[in-house]
Amino acid sequence: xxxxxxxxxxxxxxxxxxxxxxxxxxxxxxxxxxxxxxxxxxxxxxxxxxxxxxxxxxxxxxxxxxxxxxxxxxxxxxxxxxxxxxxxxxxxxxxxxxxxxxxxxxxxxxxxxxxxxxxxxxxxxxxxxxxxxxxxxxxxxxxxxxxxxxxxxxxxxxxxxxxxxxxxxxxxxxxxxxxxxxxxxxxxxxxxxxxxxxxxxxxxxxxxxxxxxxxxxxxxxxxxxxxxxxxxxxxxxxxxxxxxxxxxxxxxxxxxxxxxxxxxxxxxxxxxxxxxxxxxxxxxxxxxxxxxxxxxxxxxxxxxxxxxxxxxxxxxxxxxxxxxxxxxxxxxxxxxxxxxxxxxxxxxxxxxxxxxxxxxxxxxxxxxxxxxxxxxxxxxxxxxxxxxxxxxxxxxxxxxxxxxxxxxxxxxxxx
Amino acid sequence: xxxxxxxxxxxxxxxxxxxxxxxxxxxxxxxxxxxxxxxxxxxxxxxxxxxxxxxxxxxxxxxxxxxxxxxxxxxxxxxxxxxxxxxxxxxxxxxxxxxxxxxxxxxxxxxxxxxxxxxxxxxxxxxxxxxxxxxxxxxxxxxxxxxxxxxxxxxxxxxxxxxxxxxxxxxxxxxxxxxxxxxxxxxxxxxxxxxxxxxxxxxxxxxxxxxxxxxxxxxxxxxxxxxxxxxxxxxxxxxxxxxxxxxxxxxxxxxxxxxxxxxxxxxxxxxxxxxxxxxxxxxxxxxxxxxxxxxxxxxxxxxxxxxxxx
Numbered sequence: 238x239x240x241x242x243x244x245x246x247x248x249x250x251x252x253x254x255x256x257x258x259x260x261x262x263x264x265x266x267x268x269x270x271x272x273x274x275x276x277x278x279x280x281x282x283x284x285x286x287x288x289x290x291x292x293x294x295x296x297x298x299x300x301x302x303x304x305x306x307x308x309x310x311x312x313x314x315x316x317x318x319x320x321x322x323x324x325x326x327x328x329x330x331x332x333x334x335x336x337x338x339x340x341x342x343x344x345x346x347x348x349x350x351x352x353x354x355x356x357x358x359x360x361x362x363x364x365x366x367x368x369x370x371x372x373x374x375x376x377x378x379x380x381x382x383x384x385x386x387x388x389x390x391x392x393x394x395x396x397x398x399x400x401x402x403x404x405x406x407x408x409x410x411x412x413x414x415x416x417x418x419x420x421x422x423x424x425x426x427x428x429x430x431x432x433x434x435x436x437x438x439x440x441x442x443x444x445x446x447x448x449x450x451x452x453x454x455x456x457x458x459x460x461x462x463x464x465x466x467x468x469x470x471x472x473x474x475x476x477x478x479x480x481x482x483x484x485x486x487x488x489x490x491x492x493x494x495x496x497x498x499x500x501x502x503x504x505x506x507x508x509x510x511x512x513x514x515x516x517x518x519x520x521x522x523x524x525x526x527x528x529x530x531x532x533x534x535x536x537x538x539x540x541x542x543x544x545x546x547x548x549x550x551x552x553x554x555x556x557x558x559x560x561x562x563x564x565x566x567x568x569x570x571x572x573x574x575x576x577x578x579x580x581x582x583x584x585x586x587x588x589x590x591x592x593x594x595x596x597x598x599x600x601x602x603x604x605x606x607x608x609x610x611x612x613x614x615x616x617x618x619x620x621x622x623x624x625x626x627x628x629x630x631x632x633x634x635x636x637x638x639x640x641x642x643x644x645x646x647x648x649x650x651x652x
Numbered sequence: 653x654x655x656x657x658x659x660x661x662x663x664x665x666x667x668x669x670x671x672x673x674x675x676x677x678x679x680x681x682x683x684x685x686x687x688x689x690x691x692x693x694x695x696x697x698x699x700x701x702x703x704x705x706x707x708x709x710x711x712x713x714x715x716x717x718x719x720x721x722x723x724x725x726x727x728x729x730x731x732x733x734x735x736x737x738x739x740x741x742x743x744x745x746x747x748x749x750x751x752x753x754x755x756x757x758x759x760x761x762x763x764x765x766x767x768x769x770x771x772x773x774x775x776x777x778x779x780x781x782x783x784x785x786x787x788x789x790x791x792x793x794x795x796x797x798x799x800x801x802x803x804x805x806x807x808x809x810x811x812x813x814x815x816x817x818x819x820x821x822x823x824x825x826x827x828x829x830x831x832x833x834x835x836x837x838x839x840x841x842x843x844x845x846x847x848x849x850x851x852x853x854x855x856x857x858x859x860x861x862x863x864x865x866x867x868x869x870x871x872x873x874x875x876x877x878x879x880x881x882x883x884x885x886x887x888x889x890x891x892x893x894x895x896x897x898x899x900x901x902x903x904x905x906x907x908x909x910x911x912x913x914x915x916x917x918x919x920x921x922x923x924x925x926x927x928x929x930x931x932x933x934x935x936x937x938x939x940x941x942x943x944x945x946x947x948x949x950x951x952x953x954x955x956x957x958x959x960x961x962x
Contacts (some may be wrong), residue, residue: 354749411941412891414695414748418884419934426934430927547877560752593885597767602760605735606699609753610735613745 279626283619284572285567290611298604305596318584319589326589328466332388332538333580336361336474336552338475340559341566341573342482348568349486351499351521356402356417357527358548359424360395364528365535365551366428369542370436372535384536387458388474390633392525393534398424398587399524400517411482413520421556425443425548432434432544450543458538471533475577478526482570490508493622495519528592530555554602558584561605564612580605660792664837666912667796671804672870673908676701676862676879678807680886680899681893682814683858688890689818690851691831691953692740695751697859698883699758700732704863708760709874710769712776718868722803724879725864726857732758733856737849744957755883763876770874778872779803803861803869810858814897827851831951844958888937894948903940907933946955 301308320330339359347354368391375383402420405411432449439450460469486492497505498515506512531552535542544550562580566573584606587598680697687694695836704725712721779801788798818824830847838844862883866941867874877946887909893899914929 264867301764354927355752405938405942409942411938415884415888415891415941416938418881419888419938422881422934423931426927426931433927434925488849549877557752557756560749561756564749597764599760599763601768603757603764604760606753606756606758606760609756610739610745610750613753614739614743616745617743 244248244302256302258615279622282622284567286565286613286615286619287576287608290615291565292610293611294604294607295608298600301600301603307594307596312590312596314591315590316583316586318586319593320586322627324464325466326585328468330578330582330585331472332467332469332581333553333584334562334577335469335475335537336534336555337559337562338472338479338573338577339530339533340527340555341563341577341609342475342478342570343395343523344560344563345482345566345568345570346492346495346526346572347399347519347523348563350495350515351502352403352406352516352523353414354399354402354417354520354523355414355557355560356399356420356524357416357530357559358552358554359421359556360527360550361531361534361556362424362526362548363398363531364391364395364525365531365542366431366436367391367528368532369451369454369535372458373436373452373613377454384459384460386527386531387536391528393528395528395531396521396525400521403517403520403524406520407516411506412527421548425546427543428544428551430548432542436542438541448543451541454536454540458536459540460533464562467538469533469537472539474529474533477531477575479570479574482526487569491518518606527556527559530559553584557604561609564609656658657689662916664792666916668910669915670905670909670912671796672800673911674904675807675865676882677806677886677889677904677908678810678851678901679858679862679865680883681889681904682810682897683855683862683886684890685829685893685895685897685900686818686827686851686858687748687848687855688954689831689895689951690827690848691834691951691956691958692848692852693747693751693887693955694733694736694852694855695748695884695887696732696736696754696758697751697855697862697886697949698879698881699755699761700729700856700859701863701866701879701883702758702762702877703732704729704860705867705878706765706863706874707812707860708864709776709867710765713770714772718779721868722861722864723862727860728859728860729856729863731856732859733853734849736856737852740852740957741845741848744959747955747957760879766874766876770900773873773875775873776868779869799932801869803865805863806861808901811897811901812877818897830958831953834953838960840959844960848958859886862886885937889943891950892940892944894944895951907937 295313299313302309319326321327321465326354340361343357343360344354365384368387371390375386378386387542398420400416402411402416404411405415405416429449432451433447436451437447438450438452440452441450460471462469463473484492486496494505494510495515495518497508497510498512499519502512534551534555544549547554548554558580559577562577563573565579566576584598584602587601590596590600591598680701684694684697707728708721708725710721711724712718715721732754736750739750740747781799781801782805783794784798788794788797796894796897816824818827826837826842826847827850829840830842830844834844837847863879866878866882885907889900889903892903893901910933914926914932917924918926
């Protein structure tokens with residue numbers, strides 16, 4: 238009988254605790270909601286979207302490997318070891334990442350300006366040709382001077398090759414996707430022509446084989462190595478430029494206008510920005526970075542230009558893969574650094590995968606394609622969340638959270 | 653030398669190969685015309701062509717059945733189109749970039765399958781030439797127009813069909829309205845998503861046929877990256893042709909005639925560097941784009957995802 242009140246007490250306690258629990262639940266749910274809607278968590282999720290996209294692509298790759306009767310774990314292990322296993326492997330990854338980052342920096346600029354530059358391949362080739370010409374012509378000048386001149390020449394060559402489609406888009410309304418593709422094809426033929434004719438290695442010109450390649454650069458013209466591997470100064474240059482591009486895009490008027498034109502050309506025009514000029518600039522700068530990528534390939538890796546007749550024979554498709562890396566880095570110069578390393582690793586690892594489990598490295602090209610598709614497809618969730626955040630903020634009567642971008646420039650004075 | 657170019661046999665040869673070389677461009681560019689008229693820029697054409705070319709070649713090589721090969725290429729193209737449609741219609745992804753993704757996928761995948769399943773370059777006996785009785789005996793004209801294989805005839809047949817469908821049928825009206833003003837089309841009860849699915853998948857099928865026309869009708873081999881940019885050219889031809897099938901036909905013919913001329917220049921050993929000759933069609937395409945594009949207007953909703961208002 239003594240138990241009865243205690244039962245009652247107990248049940249009250251249970252009810253109480255249940256109530257507390259449900260209140261707790263509500264509080265927790267509210268907190269969770271807050272957390273999910275809070276700025277930095279959504280930014281974190283946004284930032285992780287490309288990682289999920291890569292994991293999804295690797296998963297698809299695993300299924301493909303199973304179809305090819307290859308153990309995916311073994312294959313991916315070979316890929317990992319090939320890319321990061323030794324210091325030499327890691328250096329090789331960074332060597333491959335360098336042109337991806339440089340091309341990617343250009344892509345950050347042009348895509349932010351809503352200009353789709355897929356002419357990276359051609360721009361790399363032209364940059365390399367001009368830089369090689371400098372290296373083979375001024376053989377009496379000091380090494381540091383020739384290297385500097387060659388890098389600048391590569392930058393300028395790429396700028397011209399990117400600037401032409403820029404002018405065509407800005408002033409003749411020619412779609413830049415098409416013109417950059419055409420410019421790629423033209424650059425390849427120009428390279429083949431020069432390397433088989435005017436720029437051919439004099440030694441080869443006398444042989445019957447006539448391998449289409451230029452003479453070798455003098456040893457003093459090579460980009461210095463950073464550590465006793467193949468890693469060269471170009472990697473460091475690329476990282477420094479990544480910081481500079483960040484400053485350009487977000488801390489200068491020029492970058493602001495490029496982004497403004499990309500966000501809303503009509504509003505930019507009302508605000509007094511000369512839209513065509515910034516379209517040209519976006520493509521020109523984008524091409525310049527690709528041109529520099531080509532120059533560093535010659536002065537840091539191959540020490541000469543050689544062609545197998547195709548663009549990818551020289552560029553290793555860095556002109557396309559740089560787009561992938563930049564998209565993966567969410568068109569942010571700094572984030573493009575790890576993104577480039579990731580794709581450099583995939584490319585280097587693919588070769589070791591080919592050796593160890595006999596899977597053609599072309600698999601990685603296909604996976605890169607899937608990563609692109611998945612990354613652009615996942616954009617919709619980012620946009621949805623941002624819209625929800627804005628509408629929640631509107632209901633609360635708060636000022637809306639700062640969006641990623643200033644949507645419309647208000648105070649730009651004309652120039 | 654140069655005077656050789658103007659002999660009758662050479663001229664007939666140039667025209668005949670020009671007509672033949674236009675085939676893949678026609679299939680791919682007509683397909684792309686449909687998707688662009690509905691407001692979708694499909695940049696993955698090159699990848700679809702590569703996979704189609706491989707599928708057609710491999711199936712033909714293993715089964716010996718050309719039609720089965722062609723149908724596999726169409727199926728592969730349709731599947732690529734389906735994926736592209738899902739990504740651009742349902743997920744509203746940026747079309748230009750996702751197209752590049754599909755291109756890279758097709759490029760890598762066709763190479764991977766080629767190396768894994770074949771390993772070496774082989775040849776098949778492609779679609780034979782069909783001599784149209786009577787007409788093919790006309791000197792010159794017969795060789796140029798009436799002694800081609802069935803896929804070549806099909807490509808030219810496709811042009812009036814595409815023109816008719818786009819301009820004279822309800823379906824064509826729906827496609828055009830979805831590409832011009834999807835909101836208005838939607839309010840009138842046109843299912844924007846479904847129309848775009850249809851055009852993108854149709855584009856994929858035709859790109860598959862374009863690839864097959866290379867691997868089992870014109871060249872009769874498969875190699876890595878054998879389309880070498882033809883899919884991108886096909887997209888350019890749609891702009892070139894001002895989004896009209898007849899315009900596309902003109903562009904494809906012009907482009908491939910210059911290409912044929914360039915091949916013959918090399919065959920006849922005329923002292924023009926072959927690289928410069930190969931370059932010419934691209935230079936010309938840019939020049940034509942410069943002079944023509946500013947006069948015509950692209951479909952208003954081109955490359956803009958459609959989202960229904962609540």
